[in-house]
Amino acid sequence: MGGNEQLAALMRQAGFLREDGSVGLKVFARAVGEQAGRTYTHTYVRRWLDGMIPRDEQTRRAITDALAKRLGRPVEPHEVGFGGSRKVSPDLGLSYPDKALDGVSTLGGLWQADLDGLTTLLSAPANVAAWNEASLSWLVSTRHDLISGTGRRRIGPADILGIRSTTEMFDRLDGQHGGGHARRSLVEFLRTDVAAVLQGTYTDEIGRDLFRVTAQATLLGAWMSYDAGLHGLAQRYFIQALRLAESTGDRLLGASILDAMSHQATFLGNFREAANLARAARMGTETAGSALALAHFYAMEARALARLGDAAECDRAMSAAVSQFERRNPDSDPAEWFGYFNEAELAAELGHCNRDLGRAVDASTYASQSLGPSPSGYVRSDFFATMVLADAYLDQGDAEQACEVALGALQIGEQLKSARCGAYVDEFKQRLARLGNSRAVSDFIEQAAHTRLWRPQDARTVPSRGGLPRS
Known part of the structure; x- marks a missing residue:
């Protein structure tokens, strides 16, 4: 995984970055500062080259203006990897990637397209076939990904903790104010901070932790997009989060993503697909030792069956959900993220059914x-x-x-x-x-x-x- 090669290429073309690898980061920082009317250091430039996209429009515009001044021509944001006027495949993110790093690249494209407000994705409907492909690919997978990075920045446990705690903050905001409240801010965090960490250097062990927290953060982005009514985009985030989870070997995390996909499929009226997604989640984790997760998977299956009007099968699934819930041990359950699924939550599911x-x-x-x-x-x-x-x-x-x-x-x-x-x-x-x-x-x-x-x-x-x- 490299950094922002588009920015690096234009910096070389403008004489700010030489082909032999030596850099003039301070010179470029001053040039950008002159355009913005503020001070930047070479550290900022290094982060931009590593793939971090500045959050504020003023800085992004100053970067393109500094390059334009040296090159003698206008420079558009998409030329330096900052999005803007560019075309994106309407199928971006729908396919389940063969390689984990392909998924990381796809996510980067999705995050940027989301921030750019590309209607191709923001107005896209969900694709039924994509649910089926992703669930089957995850269920039968025998892949063992080697996860490591070779970028400039060394990544460690503190970086993982930073992503996790920030995701938890956005999760609280989502529950209190809805997915439309801070969704864009979460995507900006993913596209800048998380993307920069993914492009660092790390061992396979750190890499698995990094991909796990990235999958969880992307899952939250999918939930918030779903809650905001952006169903095609949410589905793409769910699918790519599932592939990241697979690469970590965390089957329970992957199953919880299928569980969330079932949630969305039921909402959209795809009840049979929703039931199958919940069943796939259960089948892939029956020996994982989480009664709490199994209870939720059965509850999601029951929700879909109730909407189908299949009372007998819904009653069976509800009974299984209650049975698994009674077997739970929240203090030792490996699917700790289902800790919120208490008596009140189970009662709500049964109420819906x-x-x-x-x-x-x-x-x-x-x-x-x-x-x-x-x-x-x-x-x-x-x-x-x-x-x-x-x-x-x-x-x-x-x-x-x-x-x-x-x-x-x-x-x-x-x-x-x-x-x-x-x-x-x-x-x-x-x-x-x-x-x-x-x-x-x-x-x-x-x-x-x-x-x-x-x-x-x-x-x-x-x-x-x-x-x-x-x-």
Whole structure:
């Protein structure tokens, strides 16, 4: 993995970087500083050459202006590897890479295209065949990747810790404010800081830890993109995260990514594919020793089967989820990232399933158990569970109670930027319309009209049936 060869080539062409390897980094730093009206050092230039893209537009423009001044012609951002006016294959990221390093290169392209706002990817739909290919490739893989880097910067445990702690910060923001809140900032972190670390030098042992935390950070980027309604882009991030996870030998991490892909497939109405993705996750990890993970995989399978209307198979999967959950030992479970999957989360999953099977009373019971006597602290999760409860009351014919609960959900949702939240609201509207008008309904609509999520939004995807996945 090299650095930013496009920038290096233009620096050589402009005389800032000589062919024999000697460098004039300080000279280039001064030239950029003159254009920006601020001071840069040779350390900044070294980072740019290593592949880090400056976050601020002023610095990026100063770099191209400094090169343009020396070359005597305009220099566009994409010429120095900073994106801009360039074409990207509409299939970028859909294929499951044969080699781990190919996946790293693909991710770099996805991150940059995302930041450039290329509609080719941002508006792309999900591809059903890509789910099938990725899950099968992961399930039957016998590859053993050798992971090492040979760049200028030496990478160690502190770099791994930095990526992990930053990812955890973005994860908290996602749960509190939705995927649309800080998604771009996460992608900028991936494209600059993480990309620069990937281009460093490290041993195979450090490399596996690095690829693991990168896979986890990319998985979060996929979740946030999915939550923001960018489904084709999210699918690509899921697939590339899965390939990174495979290269580390961490089967549980890979299975959790398939589990997330199942989540998205159910949301988009691809129920059979969703069930198969959850089954693949389970089949690939049955001997991994994580009852908590198996419980979640069964729950995802149940969610898809409920949407298919297959009550018998859904009941089987729900029963298996409960059985595995009762066997869990959170203190020693190897899939520590499923630690959030507690009694409230399981109840929420069962609430969704029963709602979609037409068991409104059971759905309201489980949704109420999920919400408990006080908020969970996961704002978006509380919103989803509250909307399921409102749906269940509507299905029981209790419009007044349903509207009261839904209004509480809308108030929770005021701080969320989430296309999925909007889809839950749109579905509630459809259910409400079937009841006809009443004083309770008209009073609710008058109050709801003042909330952000009740107003029509773009980029919402409403599945053909209820049961939208929970975060």
